[in-house]
Amino acid sequence: MANHSASHPAHVQHHFVDSDQQFDSAKLGMWVFLVNEILFFGGLFCAYIIFRAWYPELFTQAALQLDKVWGGVNTIVLIGSSLTVAMAIRSAQRNEIKGLRINLMITILLACVFLVIKYFEYEHKLHLGIAPGFFWNPAPEVTATLDHPQANIFFSIYYMMTGIHGLHVLVGIGLMIWLYIRAGKGHFSAEYYTPVEITGLYWHLVDLIWIFLFPLLYLIE
Amino acid sequence: MAITEAKKMTTLQVKRFKPSENPTNTFLTDEKGVWAWMTTVDHKKIGIMYLVAVAFFFALAGFLAIALRTELWTPAKTFIEADTYNQLFTLHGAMMVFFVLVPSIPAALGNFILPMQLGAKDVAFPRLNLASLYIYVAGAIFTFAALASGGFDTGWTFYTPYSSDGNGAGVIWVTLGVFILGFSSILTGTNFITTIHKLRAPGITWDRLPLNIWALYATSIIQVLATPVLAITILLLSFENIMDIGIFDPALGGDPVLFQHFFWFYSHPAVYIMIVPGFGIISEVISTFSKKTVFGYWAIALSSLAIAFIGFLVWGHHMFTSGQSAVATTVFSFLTFLVGIPTGIKIFNWIATLYRGSIDMKTPMLYVFIFLFLFSIGGFTGIMLGALSVDIHLHDTYYVVAHFHYVMMGGTLIALLAGLHYWWPKMTGKMYNEKLAQISAVLIFIGFNMTFLPQFIMGAQGMPRRYYNYIDQFTPFHQTSTIGSYILGVAFLIILYYLVKSLFSGEKAPSNPWNSRGLEWQSTSPPDFHNFDHTPVVINGPYDYHKPMEEFQLGLAVSHEGHDAEHAPAEVDTTEEKA
Amino acid sequence: MSAQEHHGHHIASVKMLWSVGIGLTILTVLTVVVSSLGLPSPLDILSALAIALAKAFLVATFFMALKWEHRFNAVLLIGAVVFFLLMVGVTLLDTMYRIEVVPSF
Numbered sequence: 073m074a075n076h077s078a079s080h081p082a083h084v085q086h087h088f089v090d091s092d093q094q095f096d097s098a099k100l101g102m103w104v105f106l107v108n109e110i111l112f113f114g115g116l117f118c119a120y121i122i123f124r125a126w127y128p129e130l131f132t133q134a135a136l137q138l139d140k141v142w143g144g145v146n147t148i149v150l151i152g153s154s155l156t157v158a159m160a161i162r163s164a165q166r167n168e169i170k171g172l173r174i175n176l177m178i179t180i181l182l183a184c185v186f187l188v189i190k191y192f193e194y195e196h197k198l199h200l201g202i203a204p205g206f207f208w209n210p211a212p213e214v215t216a217t218l219d220h221p222q223a224n225i226f227f228s229i230y231y232m233m234t235g236i237h238g239l240h241v242l243v244g245i246g247l248m249i250w251l252y253i254r255a256g257k258g259h260f261s262a263e264y265y266t267p268v269e270i271t272g273l274y275w276h277l278v279d280l281i282w283i284f285l286f287p288l289l290y291l292i293e
Numbered sequence: 294m295a296i297t298e299a300k301k302m303t304t305l306q307v308k309r310f311k312p313s314e315n316p317t318n319t320f321l322t323d324e325k326g327v328w329a330w331m332t333t334v335d336h337k338k339i340g341i342m343y344l345v346a347v348a349f350f351f352a353l354a355g356f357l358a359i360a361l362r363t364e365l366w367t368p369a370k371t372f373i374e375a376d377t378y379n380q381l382f383t384l385h386g387a388m389m390v391f392f393v394l395v396p397s398i399p400a401a402l403g404n405f406i407l408p409m410q411l412g413a414k415d416v417a418f419p420r421l422n423l424a425s426l427y428i429y430v431a432g433a434i435f436t437f438a439a440l441a442s443g444g445f446d447t448g449w450t451f452y453t454p455y456s457s458d459g460n461g462a463g464v465i466w467v468t469l470g471v472f473i474l475g476f477s478s479i480l481t482g483t484n485f486i487t488t489i490h491k492l493r494a495p496g497i498t499w500d501r502l503p504l505n506i507w508a509l510y511a512t513s514i515i516q517v518l519a520t521p522v523l524a525i526t527i528l529l530l531s532f533e534n535i536m537d538i539g540i541f542d543p544a545l546g547g548d549p550v551l552f553q554h555f556f557w558f559y560s561h562p563a564v565y566i567m568i569v570p571g572f573g574i575i576s577e578v579i580s581t582f583s584k585k586t587v588f589g590y591w592a593i594a595l596s597s598l599a600i601a602f603i604g605f606l607v608w609g610h611h612m613f614t615s616g617q618s619a620v621a622t623t624v625f626s627f628l629t630f631l632v633g634i635p636t637g638i639k640i641f642n643w644i645a646t647l648y649r650g651s652i653d654m655k656t657p658m659l660y661v662f663i664f665l666f667l668f669s670i671g672g673f674t675g676i677m678l679g680a681l682s683v684d685i686h687l688h689d690t691y692y693v694v695a696h697f698h699y700v701m702m703g704g705t706l707i708a709l710l711a712g713l714h715y716w717w718p719k720m721t722g723k724m725y726n727e728k729l730a731q732i733s734a735v736l737i738f739i740g741f742n743m744t745f746l747p748q749f750i751m752g753a754q755g756m757p758r759r760y761y762n763y764i765d766q767f768t769p770f771h772q773t774s775t776i777g778s779y780i781l782g783v784a785f786l787i788i789l790y791y792l793v794k795s796l797f798s799g800e801k802a803p804s805n806p807w808n809s810r811g812l813e814w815q816s817t818s819p820p821d822f823h824n825f826d827h828t829p830v831v832i833n834g835p836y837d838y839h840k841p842m843e844e845f846q847l848g849l850a851v852s853h854e855g856h857d858a859e860h861a862p863a864e865v866d867t868t869e870e871k872a
Numbered sequence: 873m874s875a876q877e878h879h880g881h882h883i884a885s886v887k888m889l890w891s892v893g894i895g896l897t898i899l900t901v902l903t904v905v906v907s908s909l910g911l912p913s914p915l916d917i918l919s920a921l922a923i924a925l926a927k928a929f930l931v932a933t934f935f936m937a938l939k940w941e942h943r944f945n946a947v948l949l950i951g952a953v954v955f956f957l958l959m960v961g962v963t964l965l966d967t968m969y970r971i972e973v974v975p976s977f
């Protein structure tokens with residue numbers, strides 16, 4: 073750090089002393105951003121907890137409308153994508169650009185699988201009239217088991233939480249496509265892989281959020 | 294923190310760099326033209342652009358305030374309709390809070406000063422810094438769109454169900470504007486935290502950080518923790534408006550008080566986002582103009598962090614009459630008293646700093662005294678409002694209005710003026726007219742007290758806030774208040790006049806007009822594009838007025854990079870120091 | 873010093889990454905199984921949360937490499953969670969002790 077006569081490689085911006093300082097700063101910045109994300113989702117979790125504490129029977133009834141199996145599959149898909157992103161970082165650190173690209177590609181595919189499954193889940197619910205807000209118009213087979221005056225609120229929370237989470241997945245896919253292209257252009261190496269590393273952090277957080285969403289929304293008996 | 298330790302153990306070759314009094318090359322001459330400014334990543338230019346934007350919104354919102362006060366000249370309608378009045382006070386409040394006070398000190402002055410006080414060339418993420426400015430502008434555009442689509446009259450607090458009962462597109466636009474603005478605040482906070490952790494010049498250990506940096510650090514932490522909650526609240530509110538999701542709307546089974554919890558979970562900490570950077574400025578100015586080490590460095594530094602923390606636990610004091618449970622109100626009332634403690638600690642330490650200092654009553658110092666007086670009143674009345682039973686009587690009266698103007702205007706804005714006058718020579722390279730500056734400071738003091746002292750009395754007697762008419766007995770108070778606001782208006786015009794004039798015909802500013810020991814003053818006025826043409830090395834605390842000036846002008850003797858090698862410093866003393 | 877200079881550049885082994893991935897999968901299956909046991913009221917939520925926390929711990933420690941990071945990054949994560957818990961806890965002080973759940977207007 074104190075060695076100020078180190079040469080200034082091309083990827084180091086002018087206001088940093090060296091590559092390590094830039095790398096550490098980027099990572100710290102990402103962590104601070106993740107703090108933001110946690111409190112952003114925190115608001116939704118807070119609303120969830122308060123309504124669940126008020127209407128426990130509603131949550132038990134409403135969760136029956138969600139499909140545990142597909143939720144579980146999606147959890148495992150996201151875990152897999154977290155694994156491949158970690159592998160991508162490892163490849164970059166070892167200067168294996170081909171491995172980096174392959175791992176990124178698998179991650180992108182898994183993220184897409186997640187969204188496709190999510191799409192079919194939404195589709196199914198919308199079909200039954202389980203829709204947010206004033207589209208709320210449950211079919212008779214739903215109201216047979218779900219008979220609660222606040223039922224719409226559970227699904228508002230469900231749609232907000234999974235919707236915003238899905239949006240984060242979408243952003244993650246975009247970022248990873250960008251990384252994939254840059255990796256193809258030879259921008260990354262063991263010397264410089266900061267964008268891969270911090271996108272990885274972001275992606276793990278998206279996974280973390282889902283790890284809590286899954287039991288809280290799907291697994292209420 | 295291993296890196297700092299590694300630094301301590303290395304012997305650095307340092308020499309003295311005395312800042313030139315006649316810089317030929319500054320950040321103002323380096324990149325010229327509108328395009329260069331608009332695409333710059335230089336924290337100094339971005340800070341100045343923020344300052345201009347903030348000043349613009351301050352003028353706009355201030356103009357609205359004058360209109361509101363004029364309407365209140367007579368008990369009945371004076372010249373605007375009740376509905377228009379509701380829209381104007383909402384716009385005034387929302388703009389002053391979100392467009393002026395929240396970004397003012399951190400994004401405008403802080404952006405300029407923070408990297409300089411750290412001896413850094415820029416903030417950690419210069420492009421995000423520029424992005425935050427444009428996001429701010431985008432937020433502003435949304436607010437104007439709200440005006441174009443019918444306006445909004447919910448008050449700056451956007452309480453449901455006022456804001457959710459479908460009263461038009463205006464609310465959606467403005468809340469989305471605030472949502473966007475939040476991101477600009479988050480980016481600034483993220484940038485500052487990273488910069489303070491990673492970009493300190495050699496020798497700037499945590500116990501040598503200027504108190505302004507500690508204050509900005511605490512502020513950034515609050516920004517990062519609180520602003521996302523505002524963002525999600527507004528998103529939920531927007532969906533409430535767009536498609537009736539029912540979380541906040543009582544008609545759909547939701548809970549409007551939950552909205553208030555979410556809103557104040559941001560907005561009470563946000564009042565500290567506004568005031569804590571002001572504390573930082575006060576600490577700097579008070580030490581410089583007393584020529585004395587600040588008393589209780591750690592007490593002031595850590596009380597900022599304590600305020601940041603406790604500030605998250607008191608939000609319910611805005612909801613004493615909302616139907617919140619009695620348990621919660623009692624706890625919130627108790628915790629509210631606790632916030633007074635770290636604030637009081639600061640005031641005592643500042644007073645102790647003044648004690649036996651050689652006090653120089655220049656304009657920035659004048660503002661410090663105004664601050665101490667006004668902010669103390671604001672703080673005390675806050676404690677009174679925090680007392681549960683008292684607040685049941687005073688809630689939603691002019692007493693609250695007076696309280697928050699004493700802290701927000703008497704505190705934050707006065708501190709901003711202190712900082713602006715303090716750093717103006719550094720930022721522009723020009724001196725302003727000291728006599729006019731002092732006159733307007735006094736006018737502000739008089740005008741401010743005329744405007745807001747009567748509001749305490751009216752409020753205690755039961756004058757509710759947010760009304761455009763009132764019963765006759767309040768006429769003298771309202772009229773005094775209105776006259777006071779005109780005096781304030783005139784004072785601000787004078788400030789605008791001499792500051793702008795100084796740009797064109799002001800005396801040239803020396804590099805260190807106040808003989809401060811602060812690192813930011815060891816650059817040229819205005820600073821070089823890279824702030825310093827060397828890497829500064831710090832061996833003393835930021836307020837060590839008992840040490841000679843030379844010891845504050847050290848830099849690495851060996852330049853580690855090619856650029857700027859050609860700007861050789863004017864005077865070079867070669868010394869060797871163990872840093 | 874040298875150990876510290878490599879902060880944040882720790883290269884994870886394939887074996888470790890895969891074990892964590894498999895561990896997470898097992899925990900996912902476990903939480904589904906436990907949820908279908910129909911445990912009595914507080915136990916069901918507590919078990920689900922405990923498993924979720926264990927998974928979160930694995931992701932943060934190994935995938936996000938907090939184990940090898942500057943400690944401040946972990947402080948940030950824990951701090952964010954603490955402030956979230958404060959928000960929930962203090963809000964519950966109101967919502968759980970109201971006379972009427974949703975005040976009527």
Ligand code: HEM
Nearest residue numbers: 564567568610611633672675676678679688689697700701
């Ligand atoms: C000693 C510290 C403080 C205490 C104990 C305190 C206490 C309070 C209380 C209890 C209220 C609620 C009154 C009511 O609505 O009935 C209040 C309102 C307010 N305070 Fe403070 N306060 C303090 C400092 C500040 C500071 C530093 C600021 C801003 C820079 C501030 C800004 C506000 C604002 C804007 C409101 C009114 C919000 C609204 O309803 O529109 N306060 N304060």
Ligand SMILES: [Cu+2]
Nearest residue numbers: 561608610611
């Ligand atoms: Cu407050």
